[in-house]
Amino acid sequence: GQNIDQPTEMTATEGAIVQINCTYQTSGFNGLFWYQQHAGEAPTFLSYNVLDGLEEKGRFSSFLSRSKGYSYLLLKELQMKDSASYLCAVRDSNYQLIWGAGTKLIIKP
Amino acid sequence: ETGVTQTPRHLVMGMTNKKSLKCEQHLGHNAMYWYKQSAKKPLELMFVYSLEERVENNSVPSRFSPECPNSSHLFLHLHTLQPEDSALYLCASSQARGGSETQYFGPGTRLLVL
Numbered sequence: 001g002q003n004i005d006q007p008t009e010m011t012a013t014e015g016a017i018v019q020i021n022c023t024y025q026t027s028g029f030n031g032l033f034w035y036q037q038h039a040g041e042a043p044t045f046l047s048y049n050v051l052d053g054l055e056e057k058g059r060f061s062s063f064l065s066r067s068k069g070y071s072y073l074l075l076k077e078l079q080m081k082d083s084a085s086y087l088c089a090v091r092d093s094n095y096q097l098i099w100g101a102g103t104k105l106i107i108k109p
Numbered sequence: 110e111t112g113v114t115q116t117p118r119h120l121v122m123g124m125t126n127k128k129s130l131k132c133e134q135h136l137g138h139n140a141m142y143w144y145k146q147s148a149k150k151p152l153e154l155m156f157v158y159s160l161e162e163r164v165e166n167n168s169v170p171s172r173f174s175p176e177c178p179n180s181s182h183l184f185l186h187l188h189t190l191q192p193e194d195s196a197l198y199l200c201a202s203s204q205a206r207g208g209s210e211t212q213y214f215g216p217g218t219r220l221l222v223l
Contacts, residue, residue, distance in 0.1 A: 087152070101150055102151075
């Protein structure tokens with residue numbers, strides 16, 4: 001079956017750096033997405049990786065290794081507003097999005 | 110209005126009620142989606158419409174009935190729901206089905222079935 005694994009919860013300190021990992025086993029691969037979801041709100045798009053390597057976008061970066069079935073989202077200079085759930089999703093060979101259960105990130109002062 | 114909107118934001122219904130959820134997208138997209146989000150579980154894709162035609166139905170119970178009258182509007186009709194159907198129902202849209210286009214989500218309807 002298809003599966004996306006990411007940690008359930010992580011805690012980090014304001015101003016620090018945190019890395020949220022995502023591993024996947026899917027039927028084919030056509031891109032990996034990261035979304036941010038604040039409690040009670042819509043998921044919002046953060047990043048998209050389809051080729052190996054690092055994509056940087058301000059304080060957020062996303063890395064992909066297709067051979068390892070692995071991605072991470074790196075958040076730098078953490079702010080309290082970064083407290084949210086981070087969802088990893090992989091598009092399979094049928095172009096269907098397979099979602100992880102999300103990682104709840106708690107930022108402490 | 111911009112983006113993807115959903116109404117109502119909150120809904121409480123009994124198991125014998127009939128209600129409808131509404132989604133509207135203002136992004137010019139041609140694909141729309143219904144998802145169910147339960148606590149600590151992955152998003153579950155329920156229905157997909159591409160160019161107003163249903164292209165996917167992931168074994169969703171018949172008590173959920175989608176309707177897509179045009180590319181900007183999507184409804185989810187609910188009747189005789191069960192308490193386990195209580196969840197956040199998210200609508201999303203994208204530019205194309207099968208491409209690399211990103212899905213954009215509405216704020217969701219928080220549904221409680223008593």
